[in-house]
Amino acid sequence: MTQHAIQTLLVANRGEIALRIMRTAQQMGIRCIAVYSDADRLAPFVKQADVAVHIGPAAAAESYLKVDRILKAARDNGADAIHPGYGFLSENTALAEQCEAEGIRFIGPPASAIAAMGSKSAAKALIAEAGVPLVPGYHGDDQSLERFREEAEKTGFPMLIKASAGGGGKGMRVVRSDNELEDAIAAAQREASSSFGDPHLLMERYLENPRHVEVQVMFDSHGKGRYLFDRDCSVQRRHQKIIEEAPAPGLPPAVRKAMGEAAVRCGEAIGYVGAGTVEFLYEPGGYFYFMEMNTRLQVEHPVTELITGLDLVEWQIRVANGEHLPWAQDDLEFNGHAMEARVYAEDPDNDFLPVTGRLHYLHEPSDLPHVRVDSGVAEGLEVTPWYDPMLAKVITWGEDRTTARTRLIEALDHYEVLGVTLNNAFVSRVLRHPDFAAADLTTHFIEKHQDALSKPDFDESEQLALSWLAWQQATLRPQASGPWSLADSFRLGGPRQQRCEIRIGDTGSTLMYELTNDREAHLILAPGTPPLRLSWQSARNDQALNVQIGGRRVRLSWASHGEKLGVFADSNHWLALVNHPEEQLDDAESDGHLTAPMHGRVIALNCAEGDRVEAGKALVVMEAMKMEHSLKAPAAGRIVAVHCENGASVSAGQVLVDFEAEDNA
Incomplete structure (x- = not known):
């Protein structure tokens, strides 16, 4: 019998899953309550909610894991249902039991089902009775x-x-x-x-090279259960997934059916209600073994939604309202292929350790076709050490696996962040690996291909060249028309090659460049080396460039943060500091001012007001990017005024010296 429809839903979670649940619930006309900790007071999910309730300090043990505070927030604000999302209290029997005792609907299975699957040993004994294959062992x-x-x-x-x-x-x-x-x-x-x-x-x-294949199930409260097909989640680091896809590639139809039916038997054995996932280890030849059942919504549920056209959160709520599942198993089918990448604030070069920092700049690729971004962050927010470092999930759909995979690579190329290190470049290398493209998958994929996956996409020379081009486009892109706006290197009586100093990390380098036209340049990265040729054109519908470098095509974009330039090259990003001494000389000749080319410190002042100087004399010496930079007289002339002193810190563009050239200079 259908119950009264849920009117007010408390979401007992945070981040992207809280935001994702609220959007569906609000579309269904349901009022949503958020609970939040000190660390999440400015988070997008808090702003999305109709009501937001503070429940404690940043530590999850003092906020998101406090059952009593969750229930108090629900009672005080008239919630008739609680959705736990995943993680935190999603598989907590105490919360499910207390919801039932207080007449609040728990959007998930009954406490008895959670308890049955809470112990892996007890669950395997129960599942064996249901005729589901198990890996040989002792429980x-x-x-x-x-x-x-x-x-x-x-x-x-x-x-x-x-x-x-x-x-x-x-x-x-x-x-x-x-x-x-x-x-x-x-x-x-x-x-x-x-x-x-x-x-x-x-x-x-221990199975040496299994795949991790899981089946999505949905049960109503009337005993009817259906499987919504399968997902492959084999690509993992530290036993945690980073790429998921649906359906599982290369699964024979007979195995897909047998695995789905086995998953339904698992749910039937424990009186399951709602959305759940049964995880299997799968070996080629059609052998699969029960691993565990997750009695909640999974992180990777969007790939199932994209191939079935079903909103799993909507159906969780409909089931909680007492509705019957309307489909026979044979009515269900999937269309195309979907793939998901988890975007983590972590450093793959340092054993995938989490990183923290502020998101000074954020651009997510939600505007690309057939791309979905489930995000929990916004520009300006702090990534803290208190919670899981996953910022978002990028999900793509395609008519086939290859299309979904290439769209996901492109989407990761468009995911741009300044302030924290992301795993995107590593994930993109996995997606581009020939074995992944061929669906040759195993739970040991990363360990097996560690050397190839750890190799940087760009060497030091390429990073310097791309940093120079990003700076050139960000600062020198012509705004006017006519011969004086051409961005080539022509100058009366001057060298065609110009100097540029770049620092990336702890490494500083000087390169010479020559703009042959407004879409091509030759760079000399070290004396005596052949020039590196760069060519580029604007990307369509995008504030970016398509660059040809070293025989390959790269998408290049940029963003500034203070004195630093954020460089985005495909799915990679780094920070660069750029100094352009030639620009200072040109400015001084044209307007009589010598300005600081970038933020730094004056370490030598070699002139005073009224001095007569010769062309090329070093008037001010600055230290910036751990390198010295001399600001020289552009011609013979006189020092009109000095606006700095030795030891002073100066900002980019600050006038340091007023200069007057001699009439015949």
Whole structure:
């Protein structure tokens, strides 16, 4: 029987998933309540909500994980339902039970179903009874070393030991021989106790090169369950997914059907209601084994939505309202292919460790065709150490896998951030790898191809050249028409080549450049080396350039932050400091002012008011970018005024010396 429709929904989560849930709920006419911590008071999901309630400090244990504060916010603001999203309290039986006790609908399965799948050991015993294949192993309560040794002999090596109470790679060890077993068990138990408060372990045969394939299921409250096809989530780092796609490529139709039906049996075995995901390990040849069931919405649910045309959050709410699922299994079908990349603030060159910082500049590619961006951030916000470092998900759809993949590569090229390091360049290298393109997938994909995936897309010379071009376009792009606006190197009585000083990170370099026309330049990156040729043209419908460098095409864009220039080259980005001494000379000749070419410090002042100087004399010496820069007299003449002193800090464009050239200079 259909219940009264939900009127007010509290979203007990944060970031992109909170925002995504609210948008669907509000489209359904439902009033939405956000709860937020100190760290999230300016977050987009807080602004999206109809009502926002502060629930505590930044630490999740003092805010988002406080069941009592969540329920108080719901009661005080008239919520008749709570959606937990994923993570935090999404698989917390206490929240589900208290919602039921207080007459608040929990958008998820009943507490009994969450509990049934909360322990991996108990879940596997239950699932085995439902006729779902399991990886051979031991899931019992006897946790003695002697019992583990006995079971290891039966299971065989290599084998996997993992925590029964949790996931995410914590409390997990691969054991390849009996000599490693005791130490691995002790280490896994310590980590399981620390992470989940439960040292209980299970062991199973370690599959060397499996794929991670999962099935999306949806159950109504009337006992009807359907599978909404499958996803491949094999590409992972530290046992956490970074790329997902639907449907799983290369899955034979008979295996797809058998896996989907097995997933439905898992839900039936525990009286499931709502959206859930059953995860399997899959080996070529059609063998699949139950791994676990996630009793919540998954991070990667958008790829399923794009191939089925269904809004899973909408159907979670409809099911919570008591509606029947309207489809027979044979009525459901998928169309095309979808792929998702998780955008993390993390450093792939430093073991994928999270990074923090302020988003000084942010541009997301949501305006590209067949691209969806589920984002939880906005320009100006701080990425803090308190929560998961995922900023957004970029999802693409295509008529086939190749189209979805190439669209995702392009979308990551358009995702631009200044202020934190992202994983986008690494993910793009995965997407472009021949084995990924051929759908030769495994959960060890990153380890297997580590050397190729860690190789930078641009060497030092290419970074310098692209930094110069970004600066040239950002600062010297002509605004007027006529011969004086040409951006080539022609000058009366002067050299065609001009000097430019660039610092990227701790490395400073000087290059010479010659603009042959407004779309081509020759750069000499070191004395005696052949020139590097750059050519470019404006990208269509975009504030960017298509650049030819080293025989390849690169999308180049830029943004400034203070004295620094953010350079975006395909999915890569870096910061550069640029100084252009020639520009200062030209300005001095034309208007009688010598200005600081960039922010720096005066370390030598070699002139005074009234001095007569010869052309080329170093009047002011600055230190900037850990290099010295001399501001020289552009011609013979007289110092009219000096506007700086030794040791002073000066800003880019600040007038340092007024100069008057002699009439015959």
